[in-house]
Amino acid sequence: MSPLFKYYRTMATYELEHPEIADVTLTDVLFALSDPARLEIVREVAAGPLDMAACGATNPDLPKSTKSHLMKVLREAGIVRNVPNGRGRLVSLRKDELDARFPGLLDSVLGA
Amino acid sequence: MSPLFKYYRTMATYELEHPEIADVTLTDVLFALSDPARLEIVREVAAGPLDMAACGATNPDLPKSTKSHLMKVLREAGIVRNVPNGRGRLVSLRKDELDARFPGLLDSVLGA
DNA sequence: GTGAAGGTTCCAATCTTTTCGAACCAACCG
DNA sequence: CGGTTGGTTCGAAAAGATTGGAACCTTCAC
Secondary structure (H helix, E strand, O other), rough: OOOOOHHHHOOOOOOOOOOOOOOOOOHHHHHHHHHHHHHHHHHHHHHHOOOOOOOOOOOOOOOHHHHHHHHHHHHHHEEEEEEOOOOOEEEEEEEEHHHHHOOOOOHEEEEE | OOOHHHHHHOOOOOOOOOHHHHHHHHHHHHHOOOOOOHHHHHHHHOOOOOOOOOOOOOOOOOOOHHHHHHHHHHHHOOEEEEEEEOOEEEEEEEEHHHHOOOOOOOHHHHHO
C-alpha cells in the first residue's frame, strides 16, 4: 500500500460519494437549499455544469475550505454531482433525477 | 398597569405576530420545512385548519413547549397562521399567500 | 525540478437549533 | 371557587451547523 494511501480518498482527482437518488430525502434537500450561500451555488450551476473554481463568483473571497464544505452538503443531499475534471472538479445539478424524485420542486425553488 | 401585564403578550388568547407575506423569505420557508416534525404538522394542516391541540396526532406525547416552539418556527417563517380560538388556537396554512409568493413550491413539497 | 492552482480533510471555535421542564395565565366546567 | 385543559415564555443543557486556518495531495505550466 502506497504511503499516499491516507490521501487517496481526499484527492481532488478521486471520486466522491453520491447518494442514490432513491435514497435522497425531501428534508435533506430542503435543508441544503435553505442556506443562502448554498442556494446561490445551486442557481449558478442550474445554468449548466461549472468548474468548482468558477462557481461562487458572487462570493469571490470565500475560503476554500468553506466552499468545499458547502459543496459537500449539496452533494450529500443529492443536489449536485461533483466529478474529477483535470486538476479540479466539475459540478453539475442532478436536475433530471431530482425532477423525477420530487416533481416541480427544483423549478419552483429556482423560479422564486 | 395590571400586574398581569407581563403576560399580556403571551396569553393563548392574544394575537401572535405574523410576517407580511412580502417579507417572507425563500430560505426561511425552506428551513422551516426541512425538519420532519414541522413538515408533518404542515401536512396535517394542509387538509384544513386544525386546533393546535388536535394537530400533532402523529406525535402524541410531544411536550407542549416543544410543540409550541415548532409552531413558532412555522409561523415566523410565514407558513402557518395561528389565531386565538376560544380556549386554544387555530392553526391554518397560508396557502394562497404562499402560492402567490412562491408559485408551485408548497404543492411540490406536499406532493413529494 | 520548482512553483502555483485547485481542492480535500482535520480540528477547534463559535454560533444556532433543538429539547424540555418550570412558571404562568386564560378559558371553561363543575 | 377550584381544577383541568390549552398554550406561551424563559432558561439552560445538549446537539448540530458554520467557519476558517493548517496540512496535505495532484495536476499543470514553465
